[in-house]
Amino acid sequence: MNTRDLISGSLGSVKQQVQAMASTVCSASPADLRQKLAEMSRADLVAGLSHVKDQAAAAVSTREGAVKASVLVIGSAVSIYFLWPAAVAPAATVVMMKAPGAAGVLVSRVAFLAHKQVYYKVLRTAGAAAALAVLA
Known part of the structure; x- marks a missing residue:
């Protein structure tokens, strides 16, 4: 597997996850979200976080997963480095x-x-x- 396939595969996976999360959030009304949050107990939150932690550990346990994760982190860091000043500068400069x-x-x-x-x-x-x- 070459680098291009690796990057495009990880970006496709991230894109699908973001689309699924966005559709879930958009379909729920604020009242539904407040009700679900009120119904969640501390144990539910801990279980959810532990699930996320297990998924992250499984994602980087293989060489391919570790490379995907590192490419994603480096790509994010480079994007933030170049895009953050452009986003902050107009709001910060008042002549x-x-x-x-x-x-x-x-x-x-x-x-x-x-x-x-x-x-x-x-x-x-x-x-x-x-x-x-x-x-x-």
């Missing part, structure tokens, strides 16, 4: 500027540019405090 006519108060540049005309109109008629409230 600030000094509000014109408001004695050096900092405001969001995006908010100011979106409401520039309203800001200046309120600044001229009601003052700096009211104009800053427009941008908030």
Whole structure:
């Protein structure tokens, strides 16, 4: 078995498991899920976790399974390394500027540019405090 078959086989297996889980979650209503969680006891949860642990141990007990698992972990790590900064960067960057006519108060540049005309109109008629409230 070559590497390409190994990777495509493991990706196909993961895809099937994700589709099955998604269909199960989508078909259940939130009330059903809450009821099932309320009915589950601690022993049920421990049994479920032990089942997952046994499945994971069985998956990596063979050489082929260990290679699939390592390829999956390395692929995930590489994906996270390259995709995480792209997902976080837009939310983390907020460019600030000094509000014109408001004695050096900092405001969001995006908010100011979106409401520039309203800001200046309120600044001229009601003052700096009211104009800053427009941008908030």
